[in-house]
Structure formats: C-alpha cells, structure tokens
Amino acid sequence: MNPGAWVLPMILGLPLLGALFAMCTPRGEHALSRGIGIATSTLTFVVSLFALSYFDKTQAGYQMVTDASWIPGLGVRFKTGVDGITLWLVLLTTFLTPVTLLAATRTIEKHVREFVAAMLVLETGMLGAFVAVDAFLFYVMWEVMLIPMYLLIGIWGGQRRIYASIKFVIYTMVGSLLMLVAIFYVYVSYADVTGVYTTDLEKLQTLVLPHKAQVWCFAAFALAFCIKIPLFPFHTWLPDAHVEAPTPGSVILAGVLLKLGIFGLLRWAMPLFPYGASVLAPYIAILAVIGIVYGALVAYAQDDVKKLVAYSSVSHLGFCALGVFALTPAGIEGSIYAMLSHGLTTGGLFLGIGVLYERRHTRRLAEYGGIWKQMPIFSALYLIIVMGSAGLPGLSGFIGEFLSIFGTFNAGDTFPDGYPNYLPHPRILGGLAATGVILGAVYLLFMFQKVFFGPLDKARNGALPDLSVREQVVFIPIVVLIFVMGVFPRPFLKRMEPSVNAFLGAYHAKLAEGDGPSRLVSDEFGGRARMAIERIRRGGSSAPLGTEPGTPSAPGAAVPPAPTAQPVPRGLP
C-alpha cells in the first residue's frame, strides 16, 4: 500500500546508529571510527537509492510516507515523506556525506570518533529537516543540525573558530526563534478554526490566515531561511564559518546546509503563507539579485581561496532564491537544480581546497601558482569542477543558472495583482542576474589562474604529490555527476515537475482565497488548484487565476470583511 515506507526511517536511523557505534569505539582507534562512519554513511546512500527506485515520477504528493503518533497531547506526529522537491536533495545529502568522510581521512586527526559522530548526527539532522512533513519534527531537526555544525567549527576549526562558531549559531538562532513564534501562531490559529491541535504540515497547509498575519508569519519564516541561504545582507556569518570550518564542515555547510534555506521557503513558508510570499517576493528577488552581483564582486576581492569560494556561494545561492521567487515552473526547477549543482561543484571546490591545504597548510592565493605542473590530475579535475560552477553548458551548473534566469525573465505575469511598477521589472532582474554569469567567470578563473597557472616559483610547491587513489575516489564521482547532470538533466527535472506544478497550483489557488479571518480553504480550492496546474502544464502563462467575484485579493485596498464575520463595533469603551 505504501511501498518503500521503510526507506526514510532507515536513512534517518542509520547515521544515528552509526554515531552511537562510533562513540563506543575505544579512544585512539581512529581507523575503526572512520571505518564505521564511512560504512554507515555509504550504507545510508545505498538505502537512499531505494528511495529513487520507489519514487513514482508521475505523482506530485508525498511518497514513502511514515506517519506515526509522537506526542499525542500536542498533536505532534512523526511524519516523513519525500516529493519531487526533496528527493534529489536527500540524495545529494546522502551522497556528499560518505564522500566528505572519505576525504576527511587526513584532515581530521584529533577526536576522530567525536568527529565521525558529529558528522553522522548532522546527516540525520539534515535528512530529517528535508523529509519532515510535521512542523515540530522539522523544527527539531532544524535545530539538531546546528549543534554538530557548531562543534565541527568550534573544535576542528581554524584560528578564529570560537568567534566563527558563535556567530554561526547566534545568527541562525535569531532567525529560527522568530520562525518558532510563527509556527506557534499557525498551530494555535489552526486549533482556533478546527479545534484540533496538530503540527502536520498537510493539515496546516489547508489553513488560510488573514493577509496581514500571512505577511508577518512569512517574514518570520523568511528571515530564518534567508539567513540560512544566506541572502544579502544576512550573509556575513558564512565567510567566517567557511574559513574557520575544517574541510568536511565547509563541504557539508556549502553542499547541504545552505540548501535548507531555499528548501524551507519552498516547503514551509510559501505554501503556508502564499499571500505573504506574493507581497514580499519582489523584495527578496531584488535582494537575491544584489546578492548575485555583490557576492561575485566581493569574491573577486579575496586573497583567501576559501573565502573566495564562500562568497561565490552567496552569489550562486542568489540564483536559487531568484528562481524560487520567479514563481514559474522553470524558475523553481532551475532553483532546485542549481542547488544540486552547487552542492556538487562547491562541495568539490572545498574538497579541492582541502587537498591543497593538507599539502601546504595555507589558503592564501599568493602562496600558490603553477600547481598544474605539479599535480596535473588534480588540476584537470578541479578545472572541470570550476567550469561546472561557472555554468559551462554541458556541465551541471549551466542548467540551474539558465533555468532560474530564464524563469525570472518570463515571470512578469505571475504576480496576482500585477507586478509592482515601482520595482524593477522581472526582465530587468533577470538581465542583471545574467551578469552573474560573467562575474562568475571573472572570479573563478582568477582563482584558477592564481593557483594552477603561472610559474611554479614557490619552493614549497615543488614537491606536492598528485592525488592519491583515495582522493581520486573522492573526486571522480563528483566530476562524473557534474557531467551527467549537465548532459542529461531531464531525468532529474522530470521527477521534480509534478511536485513543482502542484506547489504552484496550490499556491495560486490559496492566493485566490482572499483575505478574511483564519479559516480553512474553501471547497473551490481543489478545483482551482487543478485548474492552475492544468494551465501551467498546458504551458500557457502561469498567471494567477482570475479573481472571482467575492474573493477579492487586492492588497492595499480597503479590505471589506468577509460576509460571515460578525460586525465587531469599534471604539467601545
């Protein structure tokens, strides 16, 4: 009836189990704890491949759902499921974790078993946040991720690790606390309307909040997620965290953690508060465009390789955020694709920096030069990763950037009340974002030239060994996937499409519900959503539904109360 229901609990449980085992190994048995880490995370990856095979690409809803009562008194359930939006992100996580653990063999030499345990707990946290279909479970997992990451930076980090780790935690906490408040608001509002307390996302999604509340709640969610993305100007924790984190920390941070921001917007903030999203979308899109250009410019100004790549993440994630708020299928699928590609390419870039750092113990660009001569295999693989990141067609980065700019460019008619004409038109935003393509080449090739080209004139670079077999095992799968994702994007996109269309359909249908006190969606909701999906699928513009009489939704105009509402006299003593 529900095939594959075992997969998700399994991939959540396996890393935890592994962490437990790792902690039970005797202190000093580094190889053993590393082995446990690599074995369990590889096993998790293999199990997650079952999710791919069980996945029905024609379905839009959650699949492989596990739904168990957890805290009955509060209506909290342990409910997990994957859809087209999460499927690939889950696979990205399970893929990157073993790769990272393998790469960390020489990087982490102290407290190895604790390191392995932290990485595995982190994996569970990330996977949990992706597959949670319950607000409480999501929030718990969201916070669970924080602690191992905090430890990774704080224990195995560099010189200023304490500052960086505290900055990371406080930044993230500020956002997530506001999100918690908003979750409470939704939870209580739902109970007010139905009398049932629940944190089940699928139920909460049927709640329509008053417009004003939607805007505030969306803002609270969006702040948490925008910090995580990180969107300009909430990004300054990222370079510090990346520079101080050890290589595996950076890889996971850039590869997976940042994606949770975009993912959160797609899974939580926008479906719950579509009106809030529609009001704030243009502004976030503008921030995203600023981030694209700004991140690229600032990346170019760095003399520390890791910081350069960290700022490049700000630029790349800007594309993802922009694509989401284009609210077109191309934009959203492009955004998800860009996230996957960024996970691979930036993960690869950080792993490469790790390789260099292990050999030279410096991250300053000026210390390198002419490395290609010394390490040809590494350089060639790194060039492919760099080109993937710069968005060369045929490699993974292109598809995501192309589709998200493309989606933005065509987004003019997706805003329900017309696009606010005092803001730059989406086509202009798309055009500005496209300059990120140029700037991406500028800073990435600058970095590549400084490290790999030029004369091999620093004496200490003269004896660097090329990649060992273990390191090749780390890099080659990444490079192969970068090629596969660039040449055959369709299998990936096909599995996202129904979920993305359903997301957009529900978004527009819920937007058409209009303002009014908290209530559940009307009976017409399902029909409207189906109509919207049909319209999107037919390929016409993904324009919103015409506002039927009786459901006005013009923002800013005086909003008459809903007919059923009791008139409440104002101004009584």
Next chain:
Amino acid sequence: MEAKNAVNFLWVVPALPLIGAFINLTLGRRLSRQAVHFVAVASVAASFFTAAWLVVGPLRQAYDVYKAGNLGDVFELKEHLYTWIEVGNFKVQLDLRLDPLSSVMILIVTFCSTLIHLYSTGYMEHEKRYGAYFGYLNLFTGAMLILVLGANMPVMFIGWEGVGLCSYLLIGFWFENEAYATAGRKAFVVNRIGDCAFLLGMFLLYWATQGIDGGQSLDFSALRQVGETQPEVYQQVWWGRERLAAAACVLLFIGAAGKSAQIPLYVWLPDAMAGPTPVSALIHAATLVTAGVYMVARTSFIFAHSTTAMAVVAIIGAITALVAAFMAFAQTDLKKVLAYSTVSQLGFMFVGVGTGNWTGAIFHLGTHAFFKAGLFLGAGSVMHGMEGSGDLRIMGGLKKYLPWTRLCFLIYCLAIAGFPLTSGFFSKDSILAGAYAAHHEGWGGLNYALWSMLIVAALGTAFYMWRLYFLVFEGSYRGKEQVEHPHESPWTMVGPLVILAVLALVAGFIAVPHVFPHHHYMTFLPEWLGHSVKPVFHGVDKEGKEIMQVLPHLSAAKEWGLMACATAAGLLGIGLAAALYRKGPSPWVERFTRDGAGKALYDASFNKLWVDELYEIILVKPFRFLARGLFEIVDRFMIDTVLVNGLGFAVSTFSRISRWVQNGMVQRYMVGVVLGAAAIFLWTSRADAPGFTWRAVPAGIEFKAQPGNGLRADSVVRWDFDGDGKPDEATGTGTGTIVVKRRGEIASRVTLFIADPVWGKKSKDGKPTEWRKVTRKVELPGEAATLTQPAASGGVR
C-alpha cells in the same frame, strides 16, 4: 515514425573529435606520441569524410526531394538525439540540423581542422604536453561542430561556450607564462560578456514565441516559421519605437561581437596570439571567430525584421574593419599583424551580414578561412624556421631560406589583398557590392558610407599585408645575430600550406558575380546558401506601412565599376607597400614617422589606439576598486562591524549594565524600588487626554464624552456633528456626556469641545473660553465613510 527530413549519423560528425578528445585527455599522458596524433588526426579526418559523405549523399538526395516539393517549406535535415531540457512548455531538443548553411560550415571546419591537426604534428613535435594539446584541439573541433550543427539556440550555445573553453585552454596552453594565462582568461571573460547578451537575446525570443513555436523552443526552423506566419511577433513595438526584433538582434549581435572580436569586444583576439600558432590559425582565424558571423547568418530571418539592428551590425562591422586595419599598420610582431587583420576581415563579414548580404558574408568567411589559416600556418612555418621568433624587425629576405612557405604566403597575400581572380577578390567584391546596393528603409545614404569605409579598409588591408610580406620575405636578412640559419619546415607543415594556397587561389570560382561570364556551377554557392538565408527584409516605409524588400541587383555597369574600384584600392595598397617596404623599411618610413603628425599616427597604430590602456582605466581598475571597496566598506565595516558585531556589542553592554545593577547590594535594590515607585506614580497621575467614544445603539449612535483624569467629570461639553469645525448650536452646551444621534445626522468627522469648569480660563461672566478640541473619524464597522447617507444596499458585503 521518422520525419521526412530525418537524417542518421549526423551525430557522428561532432562525436568523432569528441571521442578523440576524450581518449587524448584521459590517456594522453600514457600513450606514445604516434598514438596521440594518430587518434587526433584520424578522428578529425574521419569527421571530415563523414561530413562530406553526408553532404554529397543524404543532403544531395534531400535536395531533389525538396525541389520536388516533398520536404516541406524548409530545406533541412534533422537528427533528433534526445530531449535535453524540459520544463513546462520549454523544451530543448538535442537536435542537429544539416542544411546548406551548416553544410558549408562543417566542411570548412572539418577540412581546416584536419589540415591544422596534421600541421600541428610537425609544429608541436617538441611539446611535452602533447596529449593535452591534441585533446584540446579535438575538443575544440567537436564543440565547433556542435555550434554549427545545433538545431536550436541552446544547443548552439553548448558549442558556443565549448569553443570558448577550448580557446581559453589553448591560449593559456603555455600557462607557466603568467601573461599567456592572463590572455586566456581575458578571452574567456570578454567572450562571457557576449555570451550573457546572447542568453538574454535567447530569453527574449523565447518570451516572444512561447506557445506558438510548436513545442520546439528556440528551434531555428520554428523561429523562422513564426517569422513567416506571424511576423507581428517580431515586429511588435518593444523599446521606444523599435521592434522586438531590434532588441533581440542587438543582444544576439553583442554575443556575436564577443565571439567574432568586433568593437568594443575585440580586445581579446590580439592577446590570444599567446597560444601556439596552429591554434591561432584554426581557432582565432578560420573557425571560432567566424562563429559570430555564422550565428547572425543563422538567425538572419530575425535580423531581416529590423533594419535598425542590421544597421547596427553593419556600422560596427565597418568601423571595426577600418580601425583594426589601421592598428595593423605599425605592428612589429608577425602574428599581431595577422590578428588585427583577422579582426578587420571579420568586420567585412559583419558588414556583409549587416547589409543583408548573407551569402556574401559566408562566402568571405570561407575564403578567409583558407587564406587566413594559410597565413597563420605560414607565419608558424616562418617562426618555426626562425626558432620561435615572430619579430618582423629581424626578418627579411627569407624567400631564400623558405621557398615553399614564401610561395604560399605570396598567394595568400594576393588573395587577401583582393588581387583579381583570387578567392579574396570575389568574396570581397561580393561584400562591397552588397554594401553599395543595400538601400534599406530608413538607411538613407548609409550604404554609400559603408562602401566608402570598406574601400578604405580594403586599401589598408592590401597595404599592411604586403608590408608584412615584404618585411618577411624580401630585402635582405636582418636577423643574422639572432638566428643564424632559418630553415624550411617539414612536409607535414608545408603540405597543408600548399593545399590551402591552392584553395585560396581557386575557391572564388564557386561564387563569381553574375556579370562575369560563367558556367552555372560557378554561381553554385549563393544559390545553395540561398535555400537557408533568404534576403527578404521587412521595414516600414515613410507612411508607416509595412513593406518587404529584397536586396536589389546592381546594373552590370555599376557592378563592373565597383569591381574596378576595389581592384584599384587593392593594387594601390600593394603599390604603396612596395614603395615603402620593398627592401626593408625605406628611409621614407623613417622620415615620415620621426616627428609631427606622422609620428602621432604611427604611435597611435603601434599602441593600438591605447584601447587596452583605456579599458584598464575605465573598466578593469574601477572593477577591482569596486570589488575591494564593497568588501572592505560594505561587508567588513557596515554589515559585519556596525550591524552584526554592533548588535552583539549592544547586547553585551546591556548585560554588563544589568550585571552592575544586580550585584546583591540591598541599598541599591532599595534605590531601584523607590525610583520605580516614583516613576509609576508619575505615570499614573499624568492627566489623561480627554476623548470620546461611540457605539451603535438601536436608536442611532451613542456618543459619550470622556473628560479623562485631568478634567472634572462635570466639564462643559459641546459637540460638532456636522463637520464644520465649530460647535453645533443645536446640541448646545451641557455637562451631559451622552448624546444619541441618528445615522445620517452626522458627518464622518466629529469634534468634541470640552472645557474644565474649575481650572480652565473663563470670561468674566463665568463662561469657559478655553476649549480643548478632540476630533475623531467616526466609523462603524461595515459603514465606512457612508455615515451621512443611508448605507448603500449591497455595496458592501
């Protein structure tokens, strides 16, 4: 079901070089040199033969079917591989397309590529990274073939960026030289600027044609179909009074200008000479740089909808042709002269496409590929003989040492100067005549201006090329100290030179002008290409009516006249060069460039008009400055120091203060309690402002004055219900605080006048004179702003 225009094995053409590239790039270091160049040359040669077979076989057969009217409207063969990207109705098919235009291109590309691979086996024989070199060269050929064969814009874009990557790798092939690596990076970045515009042009076209493209997003035939059946799509007014086609075409042209080195994006090409010479021949002369011309010809049906866009293309092309020719005058490096010459010749081609003379432009592209590739290979042969030096100042009299190279070089120089009956003569004449004849709507006398610029550029071309020839091969040898014995190159290098020289001589006879006595085979090329690019233009005449026009034929007399002018310009250039450089630089040159205007001109040409320095000042430096400034000021200082750490500092300061307060000393706590209590008293004893409230009651609306704490309950109260700002007489004065009014009796703004009986100022007879006014907007729910009228029924829900 197979479509009628389906073709098989087209994929083999780009796949063969790509396979070669894969082998050489992965295993190249372990293979022997023989194996490496065998794989490389064989894969490209096989690709050439496959291409040739496809053209004379399936395409030729399809032509008969097309002639018989059974192939549909467009003469093309397509191969569908798979669907590359599909999102919603945006569907990019990985399709390849063989039609007259792409057939000509693949033959040129694979042919030149084969020759140059062969040549490289000699030229690069001492190279350590042999496998990598041939791998890149193969990869380039594959990418170029994808560019040419791509049936839609995104697929073309794969090749478009792919060739850019190879160009980057090959320019920076000797990356240990920092300057070479920088040149490669510059090429890639400048190309990316064009690519960005190309992308936007693509998006704009998709935006315009989505839904009516038959599910073939951005497919060239589909776009063309749209232009034919619904020309209003491209002709819609877009920006100012210009059409959508103008915006899209200008964007596409910026892309083309990046790839084909047109002003202002040409700066990368001269630097690109850092790469090995065969690379310059193949990539930076014969194939890659012509991609822009090809792209404009490929999308000619859109350009035809906007005479503005075409004028932009033609003007930029003409200026580039002139300026680059001028820059070539004073270069002292063999390859630099050729580089500027390439830029200039590409300018000619863009005038061709800009005037709508698509076939002429492609014709010149082909002949240029032969003689310019030859010139570069010849230059390579010279440099090979000169132990790598390309300095013109130490050459001279080399005809003695390199007889074969010199002979070929002579032929190329004749061709590029437009010597009668050579290939360059015909192709340049075609472009010049086309420019002269192009009377597009709204162009005025632009065609004459273009023609004059080109004639001057043609004269310049002949001059600098022959200057080069004389400086290298004639006169006496000046480089005894540097290179003692220049030597001729091996047959692998000379062979390709001879083949190209033959082609440079005779290739013109596939497209002779109509006024020439000719067999019908001799006008084969324009007719063949005519099936792909139709010279039909859409414009608006003076009355604003939509008109269509074709490129007019010139009268025979005019055509002969133009031909004579072009020939005269070429011969004049050659003569001038002979006069000045016949036996090395003559004293005239010395005297002319010593001072005054002559020196200024010479310096301007020698320093390439200081464009690189100018770009450094207005673009590169500000960019670095901006990047650094944003990082230091915005990121470090404003966001991180002021906001983030500032917030942290504020929190910790607050906690420090509260720590100081909460230190357990009872006296301090007591002070706090007392101060707090005082504050509370102060707060509560503060006089409340007077006000009033209202509510709906069955009789109407009940108003209740609230004197607040500061006034006595029996304060004197007056009301203003009609909104005139004065107390209403009707309600009078009273201490009663409750008034009931019916709806409709009151304005939306109600004012309460209240006076304190004890403390307020009074006149002598005890009447209060100091009134305090409180005005409120009175609204009842559901009756907003309609209180003065009976509530409109149904107006509000």
